[in-house]
Amino acid sequence: MPPIPVIFSPLVTDWIIAWATLGGAIGTVGAFFTALALWRREAQRDSARRERERVRWEDERRRQARxxxxxxxxxxxxxxxxxxxxxxxxxxxxxxxxxxxxxxxxxxxxxxxxxxxxxxxxxxxxxxxxxxxxxxxxxxxxxxxxxxxxxxxxxxxxxxxxxxxxxxxxxxxxxxxxxxxxxxxxxxxx
The missing domain is CATH 2.60.40 (Immunoglobulin-like)
Structure with missing residues (x-):
């Protein structure tokens, strides 16, 4: 059985796979930071909504007493x-x-x-x-x-x-x- 030749120089398909992997990694990191920014914005909006509801509830509680x-x-x-x-x-x-x-x-x-x-x-x-x-x-x-x-x-x-x-x-x-x-x-x- 003849030996299998080993090629040390990358082929075109190897470069395509490497660039695709790099693009996927950058996209994954970008998606992570985008999701983090959206989660933070949503948390701030929920916090502001809860604060408005708390103030409205407190005003309603004090309505008669005032x-x-x-x-x-x-x-x-x-x-x-x-x-x-x-x-x-x-x-x-x-x-x-x-x-x-x-x-x-x-x-x-x-x-x-x-x-x-x-x-x-x-x-x-x-x-x-x-x-x-x-x-x-x-x-x-x-x-x-x-x-x-x-x-x-x-x-x-x-x-x-x-x-x-x-x-x-x-x-x-x-x-x-x-x-x-x-x-x-x-x-x-x-």
Whole structure:
């Protein structure tokens, strides 16, 4: 049997196969980077969509609570001193709020089981409570029968049974009752 000749120089078909293999490798790497870029773009789009949905959900949760306000109100009958004072809780939402609690210093808390939709409650202040709020109203120029108001802290439950709290600056916080802790620094008494 004659020996098989070995050729060390590449043939044309060898060059074609080598260039085709190189083109396939470059195409594979290009497809990988294209897929990676598309995956990243899709992940960013999903993240932005999830964030928009989270913000929309949070706005929907706060929709009713944003329309509930509490304040201390003073009216002057004469220019000498404030003579009328009241705590006011206003529910401007279309649904009632429940278990409204306003804590007071050295007094039992003011508590109302429900404030109907589009209504407010008014609780007269005691004379020592009016004195407590006097620093807020010293700078105000009294005009007879013109009320001056300042926010007070209170808690309430909305129609979806979520507990909310407004602090003495009027900021709104959700009260975390399931874990037994608050999501914020405890607001001081009014």
């Amino acid at each position: 329309l509930v306000h509490g304040f201390a109100e003073f009216s002057w009958i004469s220019e000498d001193a404030p003579s009328l004072g009241a705590f006011v809780i206003v529910n401007d939402s279309n649904e009632p709020v429940y278990q409204v609690v306003m804590r007071r210093r050295e007094r039992p808390p003011l508590s109302k089981s429900m404030v109907p939709a589009r209504e407010s409650i008014r609780v007269p202040m005691e004379s020592d409570e009016r004195n407590q709020f006097a620093p807020y109203f010293l700078d105000a120029s009294p005009e007879p029968h013109s009320p001056i108001v300042t926010p007070v802290s209170f808690e309430f439950g909305d129609a979806n049974t979520v507990r909310w709290s407004r602090d003495g600056r009027g900021q709104l916080f959700e009260v975390m009752t399931e874990q037994g802790w608050l999501a914020r620094r405890r607001a001081p008494f009014i």
